[in-house]
Amino acid sequence: MERGLRHVLNRFPDYEQGLKQGETLAGLQSHIRSILQNKAALYSQRNPPSNSLEISSVLDDSRPDFKLYTGCGGNIVVYKALNSLQANSNESVVSAQVATALKAALRLVANIGSRVASFYTGGAGIYALAVELDRENWLQHVQSLAGEWTPAKNEDNEVLFGKAGYLYCLLYVNKHHPEAGLQLRGLIEEVAEALFEAGFGEDRTKLTYLWRGKDYLGAAHGTIGILQMLLLALKEGEGWLFAGENTLNDYKEALQRTIDYVCDLQFPSGNFPSHVRDAGNPERDKLVHFCHGAPGAILTLCTAYEYFHNPRFLATATRAGDMMWEKGLLKKGNGLCHGIAGSGYAFLALFRVTGAEKWLWRALKFGEAIDTAFVQDEVTRWSDPQRRVVGVPDSPYSLMEGLGGTLCFLVDVLQPEKARFPGFEL
Numbered sequence: 142m143e144r145g146l147r148h149v150l151n152r153f154p155d156y157e158q159g160l161k162q163g164e165t166l167a168g169l170q171s172h173i174r175s176i177l178q179n180k181a182a183l184y185s186q187r188n189p190p191s192n193s194l195e196i197s198s199v200l201d202d203s204r205p206d207f208k209l210y211t212g213c214g215g216n217i218v219v220y221k222a223l224n225s226l227q228a229n230s231n232e233s234v235v236s237a238q239v240a241t242a243l244k245a246a247l248r249l250v251a252n253i254g255s256r257v258a259s260f261y262t263g264g265a266g267i268y269a270l271a272v273e274l275d276r277e278n279w280l281q282h283v284q285s286l287a288g289e290w291t292p293a294k295n296e297d298n299e300v301l302f303g304k305a306g307y308l309y310c311l312l313y314v315n316k317h318h319p320e321a322g323l324q325l326r327g328l329i330e331e332v333a334e335a336l337f338e339a340g341f342g343e344d345r346t347k348l349t350y351l352w353r354g355k356d357y358l359g360a361a362h363g364t365i366g367i368l369q370m371l372l373l374a375l376k377e378g379e380g381w382l383f384a385g386e387n388t389l390n391d392y393k394e395a396l397q398r399t400i401d402y403v404c405d406l407q408f409p410s411g412n413f414p415s416h417v418r419d420a421g422n423p424e425r426d427k428l429v430h431f432c433h434g435a436p437g438a439i440l441t442l443c444t445a446y447e448y449f450h451n452p453r454f455l456a457t458a459t460r461a462g463d464m465m466w467e468k469g470l471l472k473k474g475n476g477l478c479h480g481i482a483g484s485g486y487a488f489l490a491l492f493r494v495t496g497a498e499k500w501l502w503r504a505l506k507f508g509e510a511i512d513t514a515f516v517q518d519e520v521t522r523w524s525d526p527q528r529r530v531v532g533v534p535d536s537p538y539s540l541m542e543g544l545g546g547t548l549c550f551l552v553d554v555l556q557p558e559k560a561r562f563p564g565f566e567l
């Protein structure tokens with residue numbers, strides 16, 4: 142059954158028009174600051190850093206859950222983001238809130254155990270953050286992180302449950318704790334190689350991945366997410382990753398060719414299909430989500446443009462960004478994975494790459510949308526068969542579905558030069 146539009150019609154003025162009406166970027170930023178203050182107060186009150194539950198189920202039946210996606214691991218990222226905005230914040234000092242959140246998550250990983258190795262859904266994500274934040278015991282956390290690389294836990298390739306999500310953990314450590322990163326170089330190379338090899342067909346020209354037998358394209362389960370992690374690996378590993386090996390050029394060429402192929406799959410609207418087989422069928426042009434659709438594709442295309450300087454990658458991302466200004470105010474809500482904050486991060490990536498204020502304007506307006514009646518009225522009424530309560534994510538405070546990720550976006554839109562989509566950009 143067709144349920145009508147999945148997005149709210151965007152009634153905000155775009156950049157040029159807004160400026161003519163007397164609005165300014167600085168004015169928008171101060172508005173966002175006050176939205177953030179209110180929402181952050183609500184978050185801290187309802188979801189203290191010591192919380193170790195799925196955060197927090199709409200039906201009040203929360204279970205212990207350490208995952209960054211739906212569980213208390215998200216608290217570490219959110220409180221870290223909130224602290225970064227405070228006056229006199231010193232990033233080398235870990236706040237008591239962040240330390241408490243980290244302890245709660247580490248305790249749960251030890252108690253429950255983790256079945257997959259990835260950032261969003263495995264213990265590996267918690268260990269990667271622990272290496273960065275628990276400086277006294279970082280060596281022990283590096284060992285725990287490395288111990289997560291097992292055939293049983295790394296069967297899949299994708300970001301949410303697979304090798305690409307584990308590779309992100311290793312690269313995150315390499316970026317934020319270079320000494321620990323040195324110890325992980327061998328493992329980074331092993332995982333990146335396994336991902337490349339898993340994607341090659343017999344002719345070794347292009348990378349193809351399936352998840353549970355299906356040709357997912359999007360950032361969470363599909364090719365776009367895997368390509369992003371391979372790009373980040375080559376970028377972070379410049380000078381040492383696959384150094385002196387003939388395969389490095391094969392890998393780079395295949396990566397560039399595959400991203401070029403992803404550009405071919407773009408719908409006329411500017412969006413991307415959820416599955417490769419849906420390309421060319423406008424009837425399947427439905428989801429504009431980070432997990433399935435343009436926002437995730439834009440993040441990867443921007444990284445690809447920064448690495449390869451191929452103008453087609455930026456032109457494709459820009460086209461997708463223009464479509465998202467129309468269709469990115471999602472009725473599904475304000476979260477990262479399939480919500481307005483996720484769309485907003487794509488604008489921030491375009492701003493980082495182009496420096497054009499139009500993209501920052503659009504990101505700020507999507508921040509404003511989080512507290513704007515014409516958008517939120519429709520969000521709270523949106524009936525989603527996948528949810529237990531109308532208009533509310535099942536884990537309303539979580540990082541990827543709930544308020545947690547929305548707060549990270551509001552923080553990042555105020556310091557766009559530092560903005561990075563949690564778990565997907567570095």
Ligand SMILES: [Zn+2]
Nearest residue numbers: 430432478479
């Ligand atoms: Zn999603």
